[in-house]
Amino acid sequence: MTLTTEIIPETLPELKPDIKEFTREELTRWFHEKGIQPYRTTQIMSWIYLKRVDSFDEMTNISKANRKLLTENFSFSKPYKKQIEVSADRSKKYLFGLKDGNCIETVLIPEKNHYTLCISTQVGCAMGCRFCMTAKSGLIRNLTQAEIINQVLGALKDVTGEKQLTNIVLMGMGEPLANYENVIRAIHILTDNDNGMQFSTRRVTLSTSGLITKFDELGRDTKINLAISLNATDNHTRSMLMPINKKYPLEQLIDACARYQLAPRNKITFEYILIQGINDSIEDAHRLTKLLKPVKAKINLIPFNEHAGCEFKRPEESVILKFQEVLHQKGYTSIIRRSKGQDISAACGQLSAQKSSSNT
Numbered sequence: 001m002t003l004t005t006e007i008i009p010e011t012l013p014e015l016k017p018d019i020k021e022f023t024r025e026e027l028t029r030w031f032h033e034k035g036i037q038p039y040r041t042t043q044i045m046s047w048i049y050l051k052r053v054d055s056f057d058e059m060t061n062i063s064k065a066n067r068k069l070l071t072e073n074f075s076f077s078k079p080y081k082k083q084i085e086v087s088a089d090r091s092k093k094y095l096f097g098l099k100d101g102n103c104i105e106t107v108l109i110p111e112k113n114h115y116t117l118c119i120s121t122q123v124g125c126a127m128g129c130r131f132c133m134t135a136k137s138g139l140i141r142n143l144t145q146a147e148i149i150n151q152v153l154g155a156l157k158d159v160t161g162e163k164q165l166t167n168i169v170l171m172g173m174g175e176p177l178a179n180y181e182n183v184i185r186a187i188h189i190l191t192d193n194d195n196g197m198q199f200s201t202r203r204v205t206l207s208t209s210g211l212i213t214k215f216d217e218l219g220r221d222t223k224i225n226l227a228i229s230l231n232a233t234d235n236h237t238r239s240m241l242m243p244i245n246k247k248y249p250l251e252q253l254i255d256a257c258a259r260y261q262l263a264p265r266n267k268i269t270f271e272y273i274l275i276q277g278i279n280d281s282i283e284d285a286h287r288l289t290k291l292l293k294p295v296k297a298k299i300n301l302i303p304f305n306e307h308a309g310c311e312f313k314r315p316e317e318s319v320i321l322k323f324q325e326v327l328h329q330k331g332y333t334s335i336i337r338r339s340k341g342q343d344i345s346a347a348c349g350q351l352s353a354q355k356s357s358s359n360t
C-alpha cells in the first residue's frame with residue numbers, strides 16, 4: 001500500500017565540477033595548489049559526509065575567503081527526492097531525480113536493529129536479465145561518484161531515532177562492475193573511516209550478475225562483500241535468464257568466485273531468485289549444492305516478485321521451503337529473503353519505468 005508520496009521541486013543544473021566528485025587525494029592536491037593547508041580537506045570532508053551540510057556557507061570553521069574560493073570553483077550537489085513511496089512494512093522507495101532529467105531508484109529497508117539501503121549504480125542496465133524491470137530500458141548511462149553517494153546522503157536524512165543505517169547493498173539499478181571506476185571511488189568515500197561516511201566494509205555488499213573480468217581488481221581495491229546473482233544451476237537456464245552467462249558461463253563464474261580474495265571468515269553470497277517451473281525443482285537444489293562446492297558460499301533464496309510485463313511466477317510456499325531444506329541438509333547457510341515493500345513498486349526499475357511512461 002502506498003502511504004505517501006512526496007514531490008520536491010527540481011533544482012537547476014550546475015556547470016562547475018561537483019565537490020562530491022573528488023576523492024580525498026584529489027581535494028588535498030587541489031588545496032595544495034591553492035596554498036591551502038592539507039588538513040582543510042579533512043574539515044571539508046567532515047562537513048560534507050559526517051555533518052552532512054548542504055552548502056559551503058554552513059562550514060563555519062572554514063574561513064570566509066576559503067568558502068568563497070570553494071563556491072567559485074565547485075558546485076555542491078544535493079540529493080533530489082523526486083518521489084517517495086512508503087510501504088506498509090515501512091520500506092521506503094525513493095525516486096531520485098538527476099540533473100539530466102533521468103531518474104534512479106533507491107530503497108531504504110528497515111531490519112530488526114538497523115536499516116539497509118539498496119542503491120543504484122547506473123541509469124538502466126545493459127545486462128538484459130529476463131526477470132528484471134530495469135533491463136527493459138537498456139543502459140542509459142553510468143552514475144557518477146556524486147550520484148551514487150547522494151543516494152546515501154538523501155536516505156540518511158530520513159533515518160532518525162535509535163535504529164541506524166549501517167548496511168549498504170549495491171544491488172539497485174545497474175551492474176556495479178560495469179561502472180567500475182565511479183563505483184570504487186564512491187565505495188572509498190562510503191567506507192573512509194576518517195572523514196568519509198564511515199560505513200564498515202563488512203557491511204557493504206556489491207552484487208554482480210557475474211562480470212568476472214573485474215573480480216580480481218575488486219578484491220584488490222576494496223574489502224567489501226561480494227554477492228553473485230546466480231539464479232540457475234545449468235548454463236542453458238542461466239543463459240536464458242541472464243545473457244551474461246553466454247559470455248562467462250557457470251564454470252568460469254564459479255572459478256572466479258573460488259579465486260576471489262575474501263576477508264577472513266567471509267563467504268560469498270549467492271542470490272537465487274526462485275521462479276516457478278524454471279529453477280525451483282529439487283534437482284536444481286541438489287545441483288546448486290554441488291555447483292557451489294569450490295566456494296565459501298552462503299545462499300539467499302528470493303521468491304520471485306511478480307510484476308506486470310514479466311511472465312514469470314513465484315513458486316508455491318511449500319516448493320520454496322523444500323528447496324531450502326535440501327540446502328540445509330547439505331550444510332549450507334541459506335535464508336529466504338522476502339521482498340519488502342510488496343505493496344509499492346517493489347521490483348527494481350518499476351517506479352522509474354512508471355515515471356518514464358508518465359513523462360512520455
Ligand code: SF4
Nearest residue numbers: 125127129132135174
Ligand atoms: S538484474 Fe541487475 S544486472 Fe540484471 S538487468 Fe537488472 S539491474 Fe542489470
